[in-house]
Amino acid sequence: ARRMATTRRRTSLHARRNRACVAVVVCVVAAVACAVDAVGDAVVGAPASWATRRSRDATGDGERGRVGRGRALLQAAPNDVAGYPRARAATTDGFDVEHALDAPGTVYYVVRQSPPTTVLSAANVKGGVDPSGAPVAASGSFSVTSAGVAASATVRGLLENRAYVLSVVSESSGATPTLQSTVQTQSVMTVDGTAPVVSSFTHEARGTEIAMTVALGDEDGTFYYVLQLRGSTAPTVQQVVDGLQNDGTPALAKGSAYLAKGRSQTLVTTGSVALNYGGEYTAYYVTEDRHGNKPAAPTSANVDTAPSPPSSPSPPPPPNPSPPPPTPAVAQPPSPSPPPSPPPTPEVDAPRYVAGSPAITNVQQTSFDLEVELSETGVAYYAVYDRAAAVAMPSGAVLKTQTSLPSVAFLRAFGSLDVANGSRSTRTISGFSEGAELVIFIVAEDDLQNMMSSTTVIDINLIDDIAPAATFDAVLQGTSLKIIVNSNEIGEAFYVLDTDTQMQWTTTQILNPPAGTPSPFKSGSINITQAGADVSWTISIGYGYEFNVFVVVVDRYDNFYPVVLKSTSALSTGPAPPPPPPSPPPPPAKRVERDPGTLLTMFVGTYTLLGLLCLYGCYRWLQKCSGTQYRDNLMKRRAFDAKGRQFQGKQYNLAKKSVDGETTSTVRPESDIIKGYADYEEYDVMEAGSKTHVGGMHYKEAHATKNAQQVSREHRLNRLLNLSRRVEKES
Incomplete structure (x- = not known):
C-alpha cells in the first residue's frame, strides 16, 4: 500500500512539472510575437500585423490605428511599374513624360541638356534644381491617381534636334509621404523639323x-x-x-x-x-x-559660264612677187652648178616615256598632279573618267581630237600637256568629288605627229577623310529586330544592342565591344556593298527584353563620325505568349450496340455445340477401344511384330556369316515354316487386319478384299523365312 501511494505521488508530481513547462513555452512564444509586432510598428514601410491592418482599415484615412503604444507608420515609397518612366511623342520643342506606379503618388521630373555635368539626387529632382546652380531646361510634377494606371505631363520650350537628359523620381501620397531614393534617368532627343541651312x-x-x-x-x-x-x-x-x-x-x-x-x-x-x-x-x-x-x-x-574665246586671226596675205632679174651683159651662159643633195629622211619613231613617267603625284581630296616626261619634244593627251563606269579604253586618235570621247556622262576631265625635250611637265587636275575613284588614259606624240601605238592607263584614288553620312531605322516585329542602314559610301555598319537603357555607348565601344561588364546584349556588323541603298538584316531577340540600338557606319578608309546613331526610344519584345491550349481528346470510338439477349443466345449456342462435338468424339474413342475385335487384332499385330523382329535378327546373322565366309553349302529355296510361326492363313489374316483396321474396315471385309500384290509379298516373306531357317540349321 505504501509503495502504491508513493507511485501515485510521483506520477502527480511529473504531471505538474509537464504542465508548468508547457505554460512557460507558451509564454515565451507569446512574448516573441509581441516583440516582432512592436518592431514592425517602429520600422518605416514594414508590413503591418493583422491587428494593425484591422485598426488602420477602421480609421479610413490611411493612418495606422493605435496598436501597443499607438505609433504611426510612414507609408512606403511607391515602386515603378515595369517600362516606366518613359519619354514619348517627341516633337521639335518637347516631349511627354509618362509614368505609372504601383500606388497613388506624385512624380517629379527635371530636363537638362545632354551631356549633364552633375548627378541629381532625389531631393534635387523634387526641388527642380541642379546642384551646380546651372539652369535646367524644364522641371515639374504630376500626380498618379490610380495604381498601375499611367499618367503623363507635357514638356515644351526645348530646342529642336537636341539631346536632353530626363531625371524622374516618385513620392507616395498621404499625410506623411515617402520619396524614392533612386533617380531614374534616360536620354531624350527632340525631333529635327527644319531643313539643313x-x-x-x-x-x-x-x-x-x-x-x-x-x-x-x-x-x-x-x-x-x-x-x-x-x-x-x-x-x-x-x-x-x-x-x-x-x-x-x-x-x-x-x-x-x-x-x-x-x-x-x-x-x-x-x-x-x-x-x-x-x-x-x-x-x-x-x-x-x-x-x-x-x-x-x-x-x-x-x-x-565663261565668255566666248576670241576668234583666231586670219592668215597674212602672200607677198608680192619680186621683179625678174636683169638680163646679164655677157651672153655666154655660166658654168652648170652641181646637183643639190637629197632632203633628209623624216623621223618616224614615236616618243618614249622617261623612267618614272607618266606619274600621279600630290593626290588630294579633290585634285591630283599629272607629271609627264618624254624622250623628245611633244604633246601628251589625257582623259579622266569615273573608274566605276568601266569605260572602254579610247584610242590615241580619239584622245588627240577630244571631240568624240566615249561615255561623256562619266567623263570628269580631259586636255593636253606640252612637254619639252629633257624637262618634266606638270598639270594640276581638280574639280573632283572628295575620295573619288578615277582612271586616267594618256597618250603622247612628238612634234612630227608620231604618236605612241598604245594608251597608258593609271588608276587614281583621291584622299577620303570624310566620314560617311548614314541613317538607320530599327523595326521590331514580334521577337525579330530588323535594322535598316543607308550610307552614302561603301563600308561596314557596326551595331550593339544593350538592355541597359540608361547606358550611352561610345563609338570606340561599339567598334570593339567589351567582353566584361558592361557587355552588350547582342553585337555584330554587316557589309554595305552599295552606296545610297538600304541594307537590312534581321536579328532574333526573344521575349522579355527591353533594349536600345546603337549603330556606327565606317567607310573603306576607316572614316566614321564620333556621333553614334541611336534608336529614339527603347524597344521591348514583351512577355512570352501563353502556351497554346491542349488539344481536345479524340472522340470516343463508335460502338455497335447489340441486344444482350442475342449475345447470350449466341454464346450459349456456340459453347453447347462445342461440348456436344467433344462428347461425340469421346464416345467414338471408347467404342473403338472397348470392342473384342479390336483387342484380337491388337494381339495379332503384336505377335506379327515379334516375328518380324526375329526375322530381321536372323537375316542379319545370315548376312554376317556370308560376309565372314562361314557359309559353305548352297541355299535351296524351301517352303518350310519357320519355327514359332502360325500357319499361312493366320499370318495372312493378321497382316491384312493390321493394315486395314486403321481405315475403319472389319476383319472379314479386309480378308475378302486382299489384292494379288499383298499375297505375293506375303509369299516372298514366307520363303525368305524358310530360307533363313535352313541356312541356320546347316551352319
Whole structure:
C-alpha cells in the first residue's frame, strides 16, 4: 500500500512539472510575437500585423490605428511599374513624360541638356534644381491617381534636334509621404523639323561648265540643284529634287550630293551639253536632311559660264612677187652648178616615256598632279573618267581630237600637256568629288605627229577623310529586330544592342565591344556593298527584353563620325505568349450496340455445340477401344511384330556369316515354316487386319478384299523365312 501511494505521488508530481513547462513555452512564444509586432510598428514601410491592418482599415484615412503604444507608420515609397518612366511623342520643342506606379503618388521630373555635368539626387529632382546652380531646361510634377494606371505631363520650350537628359523620381501620397531614393534617368532627343541651312555657296566658270562649292552649317544633308535660263519662272521644291524645270521638262543641268556638316564640296556640271559660252543661268537649290525636312521654296543664285574665246586671226596675205632679174651683159651662159643633195629622211619613231613617267603625284581630296616626261619634244593627251563606269579604253586618235570621247556622262576631265625635250611637265587636275575613284588614259606624240601605238592607263584614288553620312531605322516585329542602314559610301555598319537603357555607348565601344561588364546584349556588323541603298538584316531577340540600338557606319578608309546613331526610344519584345491550349481528346470510338439477349443466345449456342462435338468424339474413342475385335487384332499385330523382329535378327546373322565366309553349302529355296510361326492363313489374316483396321474396315471385309500384290509379298516373306531357317540349321 505504501509503495502504491508513493507511485501515485510521483506520477502527480511529473504531471505538474509537464504542465508548468508547457505554460512557460507558451509564454515565451507569446512574448516573441509581441516583440516582432512592436518592431514592425517602429520600422518605416514594414508590413503591418493583422491587428494593425484591422485598426488602420477602421480609421479610413490611411493612418495606422493605435496598436501597443499607438505609433504611426510612414507609408512606403511607391515602386515603378515595369517600362516606366518613359519619354514619348517627341516633337521639335518637347516631349511627354509618362509614368505609372504601383500606388497613388506624385512624380517629379527635371530636363537638362545632354551631356549633364552633375548627378541629381532625389531631393534635387523634387526641388527642380541642379546642384551646380546651372539652369535646367524644364522641371515639374504630376500626380498618379490610380495604381498601375499611367499618367503623363507635357514638356515644351526645348530646342529642336537636341539631346536632353530626363531625371524622374516618385513620392507616395498621404499625410506623411515617402520619396524614392533612386533617380531614374534616360536620354531624350527632340525631333529635327527644319531643313539643313546652306552656310556658303560660291561658283566659278570653267569653260562651258560651272563649278559650285557648297557647305552646310547646322547638320548633314543632301544638296539638290538645277540650272535654268536666267529670267525663267522658279521651279518647285519637288521639281528641283526631281531635276526638272518649272514646266516639267529636264533641267539644263542638274545634280545632287550628300554633304557633311561644315565640310565644303564642289559640284561641277560636267557633261551638260545644254550650256554654252557666255551663258547666263540661275541655279535653284534645295537641301534635305535625313528626316526628310526640306525648305518651303528653293533658293536661287545667278551663275554664268565663261565668255566666248576670241576668234583666231586670219592668215597674212602672200607677198608680192619680186621683179625678174636683169638680163646679164655677157651672153655666154655660166658654168652648170652641181646637183643639190637629197632632203633628209623624216623621223618616224614615236616618243618614249622617261623612267618614272607618266606619274600621279600630290593626290588630294579633290585634285591630283599629272607629271609627264618624254624622250623628245611633244604633246601628251589625257582623259579622266569615273573608274566605276568601266569605260572602254579610247584610242590615241580619239584622245588627240577630244571631240568624240566615249561615255561623256562619266567623263570628269580631259586636255593636253606640252612637254619639252629633257624637262618634266606638270598639270594640276581638280574639280573632283572628295575620295573619288578615277582612271586616267594618256597618250603622247612628238612634234612630227608620231604618236605612241598604245594608251597608258593609271588608276587614281583621291584622299577620303570624310566620314560617311548614314541613317538607320530599327523595326521590331514580334521577337525579330530588323535594322535598316543607308550610307552614302561603301563600308561596314557596326551595331550593339544593350538592355541597359540608361547606358550611352561610345563609338570606340561599339567598334570593339567589351567582353566584361558592361557587355552588350547582342553585337555584330554587316557589309554595305552599295552606296545610297538600304541594307537590312534581321536579328532574333526573344521575349522579355527591353533594349536600345546603337549603330556606327565606317567607310573603306576607316572614316566614321564620333556621333553614334541611336534608336529614339527603347524597344521591348514583351512577355512570352501563353502556351497554346491542349488539344481536345479524340472522340470516343463508335460502338455497335447489340441486344444482350442475342449475345447470350449466341454464346450459349456456340459453347453447347462445342461440348456436344467433344462428347461425340469421346464416345467414338471408347467404342473403338472397348470392342473384342479390336483387342484380337491388337494381339495379332503384336505377335506379327515379334516375328518380324526375329526375322530381321536372323537375316542379319545370315548376312554376317556370308560376309565372314562361314557359309559353305548352297541355299535351296524351301517352303518350310519357320519355327514359332502360325500357319499361312493366320499370318495372312493378321497382316491384312493390321493394315486395314486403321481405315475403319472389319476383319472379314479386309480378308475378302486382299489384292494379288499383298499375297505375293506375303509369299516372298514366307520363303525368305524358310530360307533363313535352313541356312541356320546347316551352319
